[in-house]
Amino acid sequence: MSISQLIYGFIHQAVDDQLLEAIDELYVRNRLLALFNQSEYRDEAESGDRRPLLDWLDDLVEYGVTHQIIDDTQSDRDILEASVMDLLMPKPSDLNHEFWHLYAENPEVATDYFYQLSKQSNYIKTREIAKNVAFTGETKYGNLQITINLSKPEKDPVEIAKAKSMPQVNYPKCALCMENEGYRGHINHAARQNHRIIRMDLDNGLYGFQYSPYLYYNEHSIFLSDKHEPMVIDLKCFDNLLEIIEIFPHYFVGSNADLPGVGGSILTHDHYQGGRQVFPMDQAEVIDVVAVNHHDEVECELLKWPMSVIRLRSADKDQLLDAANQILQAWRQYDDPDNDIYAETDQPHNTVTPIARRKGEQFELDLVLRNNRTTEELPLGIFHPHPDVHHIKKENIGLIEVMGLAILPPRLLAEVETIKQYLLGEVALDEVKVYHQTWAESLKADYADDVEVSDFIQQGIVKKFERVLEDAGVYKQTEQGLTGLKQFIESVDL
Ligand SMILES: [Zn+2]
Numbered sequence: 097m098s099i100s101q102l103i104y105g106f107i108h109q110a111v112d113d114q115l116l117e118a119i120d121e122l123y124v125r126n127r128l129l130a131l132f133n134q135s136e137y138r139d140e141a142e143s144g145d146r147r148p149l150l151d152w153l154d155d156l157v158e159y160g161v162t163h164q165i166i167d168d169t170q171s172d173r174d175i176l177e178a179s180v181m182d183l184l185m186p187k188p189s190d191l192n193h194e195f196w197h198l199y200a201e202n203p204e205v206a207t208d209y210f211y212q213l214s215k216q217s218n219y220i221k222t223r224e225i226a227k228n229v230a231f232t233g234e235t236k237y238g239n240l241q242i243t244i245n246l247s248k249p250e251k252d253p254v255e256i257a258k259a260k261s262m263p264q265v266n267y268p269k270c271a272l273c274m275e276n277e278g279y280r281g282h283i284n285h286a287a288r289q290n291h292r293i294i295r296m297d298l299d300n301g302l303y304g305f306q307y308s309p310y311l312y313y314n315e316h317s318i319f320l321s322d323k324h325e326p327m328v329i330d331l332k333c334f335d336n337l338l339e340i341i342e343i344f345p346h347y348f349v350g351s352n353a354d355l356p357g358v359g360g361s362i363l364t365h366d367h368y369q370g371g372r373q374v375f376p377m378d379q380a381e382v383i384d385v386v387a388v389n390h391h392d393e394v395e396c397e398l399l400k401w402p403m404s405v406i407r408l409r410s411a412d413k414d415q416l417l418d419a420a421n422q423i424l425q426a427w428r429q430y431d432d433p434d435n436d437i438y439a440e441t442d443q444p445h446n447t448v449t450p451i452a453r454r455k456g457e458q459f460e461l462d463l464v465l466r467n468n469r470t471t472e473e474l475p476l477g478i479f480h481p482h483p484d485v486h487h488i489k490k491e492n493i494g495l496i497e498v499m500g501l502a503i504l505p506p507r508l509l510a511e512v513e514t515i516k517q518y519l520l521g522e523v524a525l526d527e528v529k530v531y532h533q534t535w536a537e538s539l540k541a542d543y544a545d546d547v548e549v550s551d552f553i554q555q556g557i558v559k560k561f562e563r564v565l566e567d568a569g570v571y572k573q574t575e576q577g578l579t580g581l582k583q584f585i586e587s588v589d590l
Pocket of ligand 1: 269270271272273274323324325364365
């Protein structure tokens, strides 16, 4: 197809999809001609072809590659894609006006609008996300969820070498900075021309609201400070979380912990993650109700969950914040040698992963106790997945895993395929990756051939994830652990 035909098809579909008004057609046509180094448009090219917008986008990018407008690399393709889609996006000011105008009518209508737009603009990578493999499995803590993440394209070795040889650029300072909005991107930084951020004036400062391009769950959102400052779990953070769910009562929001080893991958930029999803932890059984003496509007519960969760609930925000802060301050200092917990050695170790959600008029705030101390035998952490489960999960247990959803690497898919063949007697044990061999043998010992083999292995992965979470829990769900947790919460004297 000629470039004029591609431009015509793309624009026509964008109008059909209501991403473009007819009055903007000529303008976008001319911007596209410029982007593809063309001076002329031939209208005999116009035809009635109807295809999904992203198919037209793919063809435009392919045209760019074959006509050497861009190099044939993933990052150049991403940049061209984002610059084409940017032409269909409102300016940040227009988007913000529209969003808050819809919000005045109904918060859900506003987030639906922004979510839909973020998908239509290909900022949220719906096609890539569809490749993910997801399953659940029953454990003694209820259902746990697994996603094998196949959505992020892997860079080829040539690109990795090229990326390394590039001079360092310190703008934007990180992937969560507001300065990403509209940024062209380069080999070491994602293309963000079609990216837009909603501004939220919280009591503690200006925050941005955006979706995650590689959603791990429904309406996976990110709330980020307008300042590139480190994450801190404190009263201000709890206050921000509750304010966010006041603004968006249909969303939950949580924060990664603020210490290395138990937090997320970006500790250098203050941010939270939220969305519209019920996680396994939300539905965990209550195993104990804690007496509250000084906050008469607050309820406190302990959960049957592999991580150590203290759940607070109240319709009174001030009392809830005060109780949560009291727990945090106490935990920061708390030693429990019987359970291997030391708040400080040469550095602080205790922190929490907080998660907030609405229950009607009430606010619910879960504080998940964390400790990042390491030993010579456990250099990644005492309360971190132990070496015998590293073949499934070795990385930090962050907010999303804490709530019962594991995000596992793509390599696992091919590895599981070999294990499946091994269980069916089609290949020998030495075909299985060395680090999976012990597990594969124990699976084989338990495997009965009246069970579907893929399901059987998936349930094996769920069991491993259950162990991963148990390792990361500071107080184990044993008599000793639960007594320790109870002693801690009673010492706080809420
Ligand atoms: Zn930043």
